[in-house]
Amino acid sequence: MSRQGNEATGIVSAFKQAQIRHRRQGKNPCRTDDLPGVVDFGLGADDRIIRLQIPERLRHREGLYEGPIYGLKGFPGFLFAPQALSEELQTAIAFKCVTVFCESPHRTNIDLCPPKQSEFRNLDESMWELWKKSEDEKEGNIGWKKGSKRRKLQQTSQKSYRSFKKLSWATMGYHYDW
Numbered sequence: 001m002s003r004q005g006n007e008a009t010g011i012v013s014a015f016k017q018a019q020i021r022h023r024r025q026g027k028n029p030c031r032t033d034d035l036p037g038v039v040d041f042g043l044g045a046d047d048r049i050i051r052l053q054i055p056e057r058l059r060h061r062e063g064l065y066e067g068p069i070y071g072l073k074g075f076p077g078f079l080f081a082p083q084a085l086s087e088e089l090q091t092a093i094a095f096k097c098v099t100v101f102c103e104s105p106h107r108t109n110i111d112l113c114p115p116k117q118s119e120f121r122n123l124d125e126s127m128w129e130l131w132k133k134s135e136d137e138k139e140g141n142i143g144w145k146k147g148s149k150r151r152k153l154q155q156t157s158q159k160s161y162r163s164f165k166k167l168s169w170a171t172m173g174y175h176y177d178w
Helices: 003-009 014-021 087-099 127-139 149-156
Strands: 049-052 069-072 075-080
Antiparallel strands (some): 049 069, 069 075
């Protein structure tokens, strides 16, 4: 069923409900009034959390995570393994997220929204380049002198269709082709 078909019939996915509920709020990005259902595994005193056991046949495999594993009552298949990934691996995955996984053929939230008339299509710039550009602009290091004509043109030009600030999510593979 198409995305439009679902919206027309009033059926909204769990993902869409969560996206709407936790959408970034421009004026108040740190609001906490909508978090009563969030499970904090750090507290440990929540009766919804279940400690799970690794099956005996898997327990002593080389390289397998050996720390605690938790689940949630009513959500079979959900697993939480604190510190299962090393800092090095987390950094490598984070880097791939902004360099590889948010580029074609993967889909992002930006791909689903057509550009506005006031935006120019900058499809040839990678998300990583866009992030570096936004960081340089924050620091004032955009490579042009403050009074230069090129900088003034850049500041008054159209906004770009793709920008790192707009990126919320990316999907990988047909399993996530919503």
